[in-house]
Amino acid sequence: MDALDGRLIRLLAEEPRIGVLECSRRLQVARGTVQARLDRLQAKGVISGFGPEVDPAAIGYPVTAFATLEISQGQGADVRAHLARVPEVLELHTITGIGDMLVRIVARSNADLQRVIDRVVGFDGIVRSSTAIVLENPVPYRILPLVDQAAAE
Missing domain, CATH: 3.30.70.920 (Lrp/AsnC effector binding domain/regulation of amino acid metabolism (RAM) domain)
Known part of the structure; x- marks a missing residue:
């Protein structure tokens, strides 16, 4: 995992309905690069789904x-x-x-x-x-800090 993978995952987590073309525009890389990264991240099990989060x-x-x-x-x-x-x-x-x-x-x-x-x-x-x-959930399930750390290593 590298910095671009981390930025892509963060973008998808923050805006789950964003398309590949818009991802490529915001990340300033080719659409094919975004698609290839997504395919690789899914194949490796890093990204396991794109479904809605339900409370x-x-x-x-x-x-x-x-x-x-x-x-x-x-x-x-x-x-x-x-x-x-x-x-x-x-x-x-x-x-x-x-x-x-x-x-x-x-x-x-x-x-x-x-x-x-x-x-x-x-x-x-x-x-x-x-x-x-459970009385309170002050730190709900989160993954982005871990993604940021893994992308920086």
Whole structure:
């Protein structure tokens, strides 16, 4: 990754609906250069999508929580399949330390969160869970500082 890749990613992140031609104009490089860079960044998995970012709170799910799950030995694949069927599960990570999986979930209210937790843990492969409700998100998911650093190296 170089400085031009970093500038291209930043431009696309700031203006996701911008076209290749406008990118080339703003970056002052040929359209073919922009297209080739985009193709390479996608092929390498650096750029994984161009879809809209949706705020769960804006569509009626203002409560976010993280659940740490302990699972029975050998049940990982079944638990992952179970969690993939729960719409309120936004992310699932396998982890080290206390617990085996970390799940980000959303709910319509604190009362609804209990329903979601019951659905998440209502599976024989899950032995124990611990849930933490998010109060504030002062540093939301971000990638551009990391892109800037990688492009500068």
